Amino acid sequence: MVYDTKAISWNESLKQLQRRYTNKQVDRKEFEDIELMEFFSDNDYISLPTHISGLSTARFTSYSIFTTEDKDRKVGTLIIEYVEDDNNNLCVEQLYFV
Numbered sequence: 001m002v003y004d005t006k007a008i009s010w011n012e013s014l015k016q017l018q019r020r021y022t023n024k025q026v027d028r029k030e031f032e033d034i035e036l037m038e039f040f041s042d043n044d045y046i047s048l049p050t051h052i053s054g055l056s057t058a059r060f061t062s063y064s065i066f067t068t069e070d071k072d073r074k075v076g077t078l079i080i081e082y083v084e085d086d087n088n089n090l091c092v093e094q095l096y097f098v
Contacts, residue, residue, distance in 0.1 A: 009043070010043075010045070010065070010075050010076070010097070011097075013039075013043045013045070014078075014095065014097050017039060017095055018095050021092045021095070022092055022093070022094060022095065023091070023092065023093070024091070024092055025089050025090065025091045026089065026090050026092065027088060027089055027090075028084065028088045028089065028090050029088065031090060031092075032061070036063075040063075040065070044067065044068045044069070045065050045066065045067060045068065045075065046065070046066040046067070046068060046071060047063040047064065047065055047066075047078070048063060048064045048066070049061070049062070049063055050062050050063060050064045050077065052077070052079065055079070058084070059081060059082065059083070060079055060080065060081055060082075061079075061080050061082070062077055062078060062079045062080070063077065063078045064077055065077065065078055065097075076097050076098055077097070077098050078095065078096070078097055079095070079096040079097075079098065080092060080094075080095055080096075081093045081094045081095075081096070
């Protein structure tokens with residue numbers, strides 16, 4: 001039951017993240033190192049950077065997501081699709097959760 005509640009909570013959190021960042025331009029370092037980490041922490045998630053074979057690191061970044069209640073239970077993987085300019089600014093195109 002805790003897992004179901006956390007999954008529902010994650011879906012709402014993901015919607016917040018999508019509304020806040022999709023089609024927005026952000027500084028890469030600030031976005032990845034500060035904003036995302038604070039977002040995960042504020043919503044009781046732990047994220048670990050991961051690489052998904054077949055996805056270009058020039059267009060995608062991904063994180064394995066775990067709950068703070070059960071650090072061994074993976075909630076899923078967050079994939080962020082973006083375009084990066086020469087100044088390390090990202091335009092977040094889409095967020096996927098699998």
